[in-house]
Structure formats: C-alpha cells, structure tokens
Amino acid sequence: MLFPEGVAIDGISGEVTPSTDRYTKKLSELSGLFHDAAAFDKVVAEGGDPIAYEVVDYRKQECDICFGTTIMMPGQVGGEYFMTRGHFHERKDCGEGYYTQSGEGLLLLESREGEVRTVEMKPGICAFIPPEWAHRSINTGSEKLVFVWFCATDAGHDYGTIRERGMRKLVVERDGRPAIIDNPNF
Ligand code: F6R
Ligand code: ZN
Numbered sequence: 001m002l003f004p005e006g007v008a009i010d011g012i013s014g015e016v017t018p019s020t021d022r023y024t025k026k027l028s029e030l031s032g033l034f035h036d037a038a039a040f041d042k043v044v045a046e047g048g049d050p051i052a053y054e055v056v057d058y059r060k061q062e063c064d065i066c067f068g069t070t071i072m073m074p075g076q077v078g079g080e081y082f083m084t085r086g087h088f089h090e091r092k093d094c095g096e097g098y099y100t101q102s103g104e105g106l107l108l109l110e111s112r113e114g115e116v117r118t119v120e121m122k123p124g125i126c127a128f129i130p131p132e133w134a135h136r137s138i139n140t141g142s143e144k145l146v147f148v149w150f151c152a153t154d155a156g157h158d159y160g161t162i163r164e165r166g167m168r169k170l171v172v173e174r175d176g177r178p179a180i181i182d183n184p185n186f
Contacts, residue, residue: 007058007067011101011123014056014071014146021057025085026050027075032163033085035170035185036078043077050075052082059153067150072105072139079172081105086136086167088112090156096149098137099126103145106171106178110134116168118180121147134162138171140178 008017027040028049034040043050051073059066075082086108089096098107098121105121112132119127121137129135139145170183 002060002062009069009101009148011146012144014054014069014101014144016056016058016069018058019056019068020059022055024054025052027052027077027082030083030085033083033166034077034080035183036080039078043075047075053084061153064153065150066153067148069101069146069148070137072103072137072145074103074139074142074144076173079174081138081140081171081173081178083108083138083171084136085159086134086162088132088134088158088161089151090158091131091152091154093131094152094155095131095133096129096135096151096155097126098129098135099148099150100124101146101148103139103143104141105145105147106138106140106180108136108138108167108169108171108180110167110169114168118169121145134167136162136167138178140171140173 026049028044053072057068100121107119107127109117
C-alpha cells in the first residue's frame, strides 16, 4: 500500500529526498551526440570524462505518476553545449512537464512531423511537452541547470530515433550567447 509523503526537492543541488532511483551520465556515454567528434574525444580525455548530467527519480510502479529531477552540468563540446540524449516517449499519449528550478538552458523539441520549437529554461518556467514531441534539454549557462520533471510512470523512452538521426537543430555558443543553428548532419 502506498502512503502520502512530502518529498524534498533542493532547487540548487537537485537532490530528491526520499528518492527511489538515480543514474549518472558521464560525457563518454554521450558519444555520437555532439557534432564535433574530435572535440568530443578531447573534452573526454582532457576533462577526465566529466559528469554531464544526473537524474534522480521518485517513482512508485503501482502509481501512474512519477517525478524527479535532472541536474545538468555546464560545459561545451566544440561550441555545442552539454545536452541530454533526447527522446520521444514510447507511449504516444504521454506528455511531460519540466519545471526549471535553477540555472539556464533551452529545451529543444521536435515533433514527429519535423516541426522544431524551443522553450527557455529558467527558474519559474514550467515547460509543457506535448505527446509525440522529442525533447532534449541543453545547459546554456555557466552553472548547473536543475529542473523537476513529471510524467506518467510508464511513459517509456524511445531513444533510438534521435540517436540514429540526431535532431534538426544544434544549440551552440556564438559571440557568448546561445544560437540555434541547422544540424549539418541531419
Ligand atoms: C523523462 C524525461 C527526463 C529525462 C532526463 C534525461 O521522460 O524526459 O527525466 O529522461 O532529463 O534526458 P534523456 O533521458 O533524454 O537522456
Ligand atoms: Zn521525457
């Protein structure tokens, strides 16, 4: 039987207490994601394979909703900001919310039909991710980007589509600011 409880979410560290699960993605695990493969190898080697992001879950399999945080480190690979893998949900009726707690970033979204949108990620903004929109978060700031996500427990992840063909746009630093450019490899 499940019982109600308050879950503490630290908006700066992203810690979730109590949590049920967590994982860390090191930069080397994001091989193939960034445009500049040589720059990627260099950052991994010279930067000691830094952590790119961490995900902390509060999830009860017996319940339809779950939530957690994603904690994204700042960094760049060949001018491209650190980003998540990006995915569609397996369940075609499942959207998601991303409520930014600290830091700054961009949420890059792409529909199945190929329409591209971005939503600014900054404290106070809760991004609505509709079903059937792939979503990738990008830390465009110099601090951690921490956001709370909430979705259906069984929404599932389809990583394959984005992994195989990438997204239509890249987010890179240009003149000290984030710029959204066409992905030359798409
Ligand atoms: C869940 C969700 C987030 C991401 C997390 C890491 O549906 O969107 O919890 O899973 O931000 O991003 P990915 O999974 O794309 O590496
Ligand atoms: Zn998602």
